Amino acid sequence: MIVADKKPIEEIIDEIKRHTKILILGCNECVTVCESGGKKEVEILASALRMYFTNNQQEMLIDEHTLERQCDHEYLEEIRDRIDQYDAVLSLACGVGVQFMAEKYHATPVYPGVNTCFLGATEQRGLWTERCQACGKCILASTGGICPVSRCAKRILNGPCGGSTNGKCELSKDLDCAWQLIIDRLKALGRLDDYETVYPIKDWSTDRAGGPRKVIREDVQV
Amino acid sequence: MRLEYPPNIKIILVPCTAKVDIIHILRSFEKGADGVYIVGCLEGSCQFINGNIRARKRVEQAQTLLDKIGVNGERVQMYNLSAGEGTLFAKFAVEMDEKIRELGPNPVKLAKKKIDLMKQNELNCELN
Numbered sequence: 001m002i003v004a005d006k007k008p009i010e011e012i013i014d015e016i017k018r019h020t021k022i023l024i025l026g027c028n029e030c031v032t033v034c035e036s037g038g039k040k041e042v043e044i045l046a047s048a049l050r051m052y053f054t055n056n057q058q059e060m061l062i063d064e065h066t067l068e069r070q071c072d073h074e075y076l077e078e079i080r081d082r083i084d085q086y087d088a089v090l091s092l093a094c095g096v097g098v099q100f101m102a103e104k105y106h107a108t109p110v111y112p113g114v115n116t117c118f119l120g121a122t123e124q125r126g127l128w129t130e131r132c133q134a135c136g137k138c139i140l141a142s143t144g145g146i147c148p149v150s151r152c153a154k155r156i157l158n159g160p161c162g163g164s165t166n167g168k169c170e171l172s173k174d175l176d177c178a179w180q181l182i183i184d185r186l187k188a189l190g191r192l193d194d195y196e197t198v199y200p201i202k203d204w205s206t207d208r209a210g211g212p213r214k215v216i217r218e219d220v221q222v
Numbered sequence: 223m224r225l226e227y228p229p230n231i232k233i234i235l236v237p238c239t240a241k242v243d244i245i246h247i248l249r250s251f252e253k254g255a256d257g258v259y260i261v262g263c264l265e266g267s268c269q270f271i272n273g274n275i276r277a278r279k280r281v282e283q284a285q286t287l288l289d290k291i292g293v294n295g296e297r298v299q300m301y302n303l304s305a306g307e308g309t310l311f312a313k314f315a316v317e318m319d320e321k322i323r324e325l326g327p328n329p330v331k332l333a334k335k336k337i338d339l340m341k342q343n344e345l346n347c348e349l350n
Contacts, residue, residue, distance in 0.1 A: 009290050040245065044287070047248040051330045052291040057337060 001030035001121075002094040003128045004037060004114040009048060012090065015111040016049075019087035020059060024049075024113070025079070025101070026066035027093035034128055036114045037092030039066040045092070045113065061086075070097025076104050083108055119150075136206025136213060142194060144185035151178035157199040223308045227315035239263075239300075240273030247284040247298055254331040257322035258284075259299040261314060267304065274302060294325055 016022050024046045032038025046064045053060035063086070067075045070093035083089070088109040091098045095116040102110040119132040133150040139157070140147055149155050153171050159179030163170030167180040186192050206213070236242055239262035250258045260281060262274035278300045285295030299321070301314045 009287065040243070043245045044248060047245060047252050048287050048291050051248070051252055051293060054330050054333045054337065055292050057333060059337075 001033055001119070002096070002116060003034045003118050003120040003130075004031050004094050004116045005034075006036050006041070007113055007115055009045070009052075012045070012111070012113055013049070013052060016088060016090055017058070019109075021061040021063075021086045022049075022088055022090055023063050023065060023079070023083070023086040024090045025070065025092065026064075027070045027091075027097050028066055028068045029071075031093060031114060033122065035126075037094075042066055042092055045090075067093075069093075071100050073104070076101060080105075133207075135202075135204070137203055139199070139202070142197070142199065143182045144189055144191065144194075146178060146182045146185055148178045148182065151176075151181070157202055225308055225312040227312040228319040230319065231315050238268070238270050238273040239277035240268075240270060242277055242280065244280050244284050244287070247280070248287070251288070251293055251297070251328055251330060254328060254334070256328045256331070257297040257299075257318060257325070259301060259314070259318045261301045261303060261311065264302050264304050293329060297322065297325060297328070 024042050026032070026037050026039050026042035028038060031041075035041065042064045046062050050060070050062050053062075065079065067078060069075045070091060083105050084107075086108065088111060089101060089105075090111050090113045091101055092113040093101070094114070095112065098110055098112045117128075118130040119134060120128045120130045123129050130150050132147060135149050139149070148157055148159060152159060153169060153175075154161055156179070159182070160177050161179075164177040164180055167177055167184075169175040169177045183192070183195060186195050204210070239260050242260055247258050260277055262277050263269070265274055265278075268274045281298055281300040284298050287295075288298060289295040299318060301318075303310045303314070
């Protein structure tokens, strides 16, 4: 899922203070799971902002709504009838949702309410860690299901490097060396011979280096 | 026991303190409460394992948030006691009452009253 973190409320106040009618829009997908932009967070933020502006004697209408997703036309259409009632939207979706919303409703400013961080997993409640950098050419089949692109600081494809000590990365003693994890995993799978294969130079054209990317599936287009 | 505690405290019963979410605390202040405190079982003796620890975490989050919006996080507190400690329950109530009296009324409530008064005055001016 896309992992996002809450923006400091001071930053949000600074973004929206010039307006008088705000819609706080949550998203029921990834940001709900990582507890940064779901219905609950919308309620909390709306209540806190209402109190802040009342306390500062500033008239401010703050309404709340949460969509199933903010990265799909059909769900964003749900607010078409009411969007004109507001000066701005504070979106608690990831960067994708914020941008899609801004593209769809040209006349309404959209502000981000969260910081979008990475593609990751919930290791435990309150701890999310990065697992994928969406490089566009998955190599997990040859690395035992552990990604050196996202989990190795150097993104090296034939590791480990000299900075790996006792299974930890030189960046931090709390950070596992991705290549140590790969070797341990290949060993457990009885595929250590695969480690001997030198991985060729990766085609990075499908990564961000090739500019904004697209996936076109004509087979499902109508 | 017939213990006395301040009459201005409104008790809301919940099945476990874990039922109390941050939004419930915030809404209380939005509606004009001067303070909110949560009384849970002793840490380590929760029937639902960590319900009271969850509640404490939420209280801490609410305190931080209230501090940031100018409503003094001290207005929210978490207390723990066992079901047999009635005297302690009354003591916490007195302690909280004193703390809130020291802090004064909820600033949001005062600001709301001020805004309402201003609106009323404007309306009266228009009518005259």
